[in-house]
Amino acid sequence: MDVHRLELLRELAERGSVTAVARATNRTASAVSQQLKVLEREAGIPLTERHGRGIRLTVAGRALAATATDVAIALERAEAVWEDFTRQPRGEVTLTTFPTAGEMLLPGLLHALADVPGLVLSCTDQDPLLPDFADLTPDHDVVIADASGVLPSWRERGLTVVELMREPLDIALRPDHPLAKRSKLSPADLVDEPWIGAPREFPYDRILTRIAAIAGRDLDVTQRFFDNGIAEAMVAAGHGIAILPRYTTRDRENGLVTRPLTGIRSERILWALVRPDRMERPSVRVVVEALRAEAAAYTERMAARGVA
Structure with missing residues (x-):
C-alpha cells in the first residue's frame, strides 16, 4: 500500500x-x-x-x-x-499555546533555543475556549494544554504527553476585604461571597463546583469571564472574589491580594501534547526538553520571588 x-x-x-x-x-x-x-x-x-x-x-x-x-x-x-547521525536538529517546529502559558514560558524558551543552529521555532496562541487541545495536534508539532489530568481523548489518540508544570490557583480579593486578613482560606470561608467565575467546565469553574459540594449549596456566581484580566478588574473594583492563577495574576500592586485555598486541590497542570511520529524528530524533542526546562526554571523564579 x-x-x-x-x-x-x-x-x-x-x-x-x-x-x-x-x-x-x-x-x-x-x-x-x-x-x-x-x-x-x-x-x-x-x-x-x-x-x-x-x-x-x-x-x-x-x-x-x-x-x-x-x-x-x-x-x-x-x-x-539520520538526523541524529548528523547531530543537528534542524527545520521548523510549530508550537501553539493558550495565552497565560505563553506569557510564562515562551520568552525564556525562545532565548534557550536561539543558539541552536538550523532550528526555527514558530509560536502561536489559541482561544482558551477550545474544547480539547488535542484537536490542535494535527496542525502543530507541540501543543501546550491546560487540564487537571491526562484526558481520555489524549490516550485514545496515542499522543505523547509531557507534564510541564503545576500552577497553584488562589483566591483573589481586594486588600480591604475582611478575608484578606487571613493567610489561607477554606471553602467554609467562601460560600457566602459573590463570585466572578470562569466559563462552565473550565478548571477554575470545577474548583467552584467542589467548594459548592463541600458547602452543600450553590455559590453566587454573578459574572463569568474566560479572560483573567477582566476577572482581575472586576475583583479590584469590588464586584466579587475569584479563583485566579498564582503566577500570572498581575494586579497585586493595583488592587488585588491572593490567598491559597485549603481543603481542596487547587491547581492547574500544563502539558505538552505531541503526536508520536513527530516526537521522533530530534528538533521536536529538543523543543519539548527546552520547554520542560523553562517550566522548571520559571517555577523556581517564582519561588525565589516568594510567589510560589
Missing part, C-alpha cells in the same frame, strides 16, 4: 471529513476521495461508508488508520536516525 494514501486515511480518522483532509493537505476533496478509493482497492475491503452527507471509517478503516500511525512513526524514526 502506498504510504501517502495511508497518511490520507489517517488524516481522515483525525479530522473527520474529506473536506477537512483536503484543506489540510492542499488537495481538492475529489482528489482525496479518489486516493481513498485506490487505497480501498489495494486493501480489498471497504474502508469507508456513507454517513449523513459525508463518510466515516469502517471498523477495518479505523484499524488500517491505526496502522498508518505506526507507519508514520517508523518513517519519522528512520529520518530521526
